[in-house]
Amino acid sequence: MFGRTLPIAGREAEKTVDPSLDLEAEIGRLKKERRAVVLAHYYQDGEIQDVADFIGDSLQLAQAAKKTDAEVICFAGVHFMAETAKILNPDKTVVVPDLSAGCSLADGCPEAKFVAWKARYPGAVVVSYINCSAAVKAESDYIVTSSNAEKIVAQIPAGKTVLFAPDKNLGAYLAKKLGREMVLWQGSCIVHETFSERKLIALKERHPKAKILAHPECEDAILRMADYVGSTTGILNYAAKSDAKEHIVVTEPGILHQMQKAAPDKTFIAAPPEANCACNECPHMKKNSLEKLYLALRDLEPRLEMQPDLMVKARTPIDRMLALS
Numbered sequence: 001m002f003g004r005t006l007p008i009a010g011r012e013a014e015k016t017v018d019p020s021l022d023l024e025a026e027i028g029r030l031k032k033e034r035r036a037v038v039l040a041h042y043y044q045d046g047e048i049q050d051v052a053d054f055i056g057d058s059l060q061l062a063q064a065a066k067k068t069d070a071e072v073i074c075f076a077g078v079h080f081m082a083e084t085a086k087i088l089n090p091d092k093t094v095v096v097p098d099l100s101a102g103c104s105l106a107d108g109c110p111e112a113k114f115v116a117w118k119a120r121y122p123g124a125v126v127v128s129y130i131n132c133s134a135a136v137k138a139e140s141d142y143i144v145t146s147s148n149a150e151k152i153v154a155q156i157p158a159g160k161t162v163l164f165a166p167d168k169n170l171g172a173y174l175a176k177k178l179g180r181e182m183v184l185w186q187g188s189c190i191v192h193e194t195f196s197e198r199k200l201i202a203l204k205e206r207h208p209k210a211k212i213l214a215h216p217e218c219e220d221a222i223l224r225m226a227d228y229v230g231s232t233t234g235i236l237n238y239a240a241k242s243d244a245k246e247h248i249v250v251t252e253p254g255i256l257h258q259m260q261k262a263a264p265d266k267t268f269i270a271a272p273p274e275a276n277c278a279c280n281e282c283p284h285m286k287k288n289s290l291e292k293l294y295l296a297l298r299d300l301e302p303r304l305e306m307q308p309d310l311m312v313k314a315r316t317p318i319d320r321m322l323a324l325s
C-alpha cells in the first residue's frame with residue numbers, strides 16, 4: 001500500500017499514511033485512547049475544523065486550553081497558539097500537526113530587537129498582541145488578542161506611554177478608536193496586508209447591499225470601508241446575527257466554513273488579494289493537514305517543548321489578559 005509521504009519537521013524519518021484509512025474515525029479513536037482534545041483555529045481547513053473538539057479565535061483557544069482536563073492537547077493552529085497552550089499547561093503534552101507552522105507577525109519581532117526597542121522607552125507599558133513568540137511575551141506587561149485589545153489598552157492610565165507590538169495595523173486601529181497615541185512596532189500580517197482596496201471597492205459596487213466584515217490586522221484603507229471590525233469570532237457572530245443576506249469577508253477564508261454552517265441561507269464572499277494569487281490564505285495555518293493531525297495524535301509528536309523558566313515568565317502577562325477578558 002502506498003501512503004502519502006509527509007516529511008516531519010526536525011526529523012530525518014518520513015512518515016506515511018495509509019490512504020485507505022478513515023482518518024476522521026481514526027482521529028476519533030485516538031482522541032479517546034490518548035485522552036486528547038483537538039483545538040482548532042478558524043483558519044484551518046474545514047476538514048480539520050470538523051474533527052476538532054473546540055474551534056475559536058485566539059482568546060477562546062487560550063481559554064479552552066486553560067480549562068481542559070485532557071491529558072494531551074493537539075493544537076491545529078500556528079506555533080504561538082500552541083506555545084500559549086503549553087505555557088498554560090506546562091505539565092500536559094502539547095502536540096501540533098506541523099511544528100514549522102509559524103506566523104509572519106511573530107517572525108517579524110525577534111526577541112533581541114524587541115528588548116532593544118523597549119529599552120528606548122523606560123517606564124512605558126508594553127502591550128503585545130498574542131501573535132508573538134513566548135520570549136517576546138516574557139518581556140511584555142500585557143498580552144492582548146484582537147477581541148480584548150481595546151478593553152485592556154483602555155484600562156492603562158492615561159499618562160502612561162504605551163508600546164504596542166508587533167502588529168502596526170491593529171495598533172493603529174486601537175490608537176484611532178481609543179484616541180490614544182501609542183508607539184507601534186512596525187510589523188504586519190502577510191495575509192491581511194494583501195487585501196486590495198481597489199478590488200474591495202469593485203466588489204462592493206457589484207454587491208452594494210453586502211456588509212463588509214474585516215479583521216483589525218487589515219490596513220486602515222480597508223478598515224475604513226468595513227461595517228464591522230473584529231476578531232474571527234466577532235466576524236462570525238456579526239454575520240450570524242446581521243440582517244444582511246450578503247457579506248464580504250476580509251480575513252483568511254478558512255473562516256467561511258463556520259460562517260456557512262452558522263448561516264446557510266446567507267452568502268459569504270471572500271475578499272480578494274491585490275495579486276492574482278491565493279495569498280489571502282495563511283501559508284502557515286495551511287501547513288496543517290488531516291494526515292499530519294492524525295500522525296500527531298498517533299505518535300504524540302511533534303511536541304511543543306519549552307524552557308520552564310520561559311514558561312513562567314511568559315505566563316504572567318497571559319494571566320493578566322485572561323483575568324481582564
Ligand code: 13P
Pocket residue numbers: 056057058059131145146147189215217230231232233
Ligand atoms: P483571531 O484572534 O481574531 O482569531 O486572529 C488570529 C490571527 O492570527 C489573525 O490573523
Ligand code: SF4
Pocket residue numbers: 078102103104105106131189190191192217252282283284285
Ligand atoms: Fe499570522 Fe497572519 Fe497567519 Fe494570522 S493570518 S497566523 S497573523 S500570518
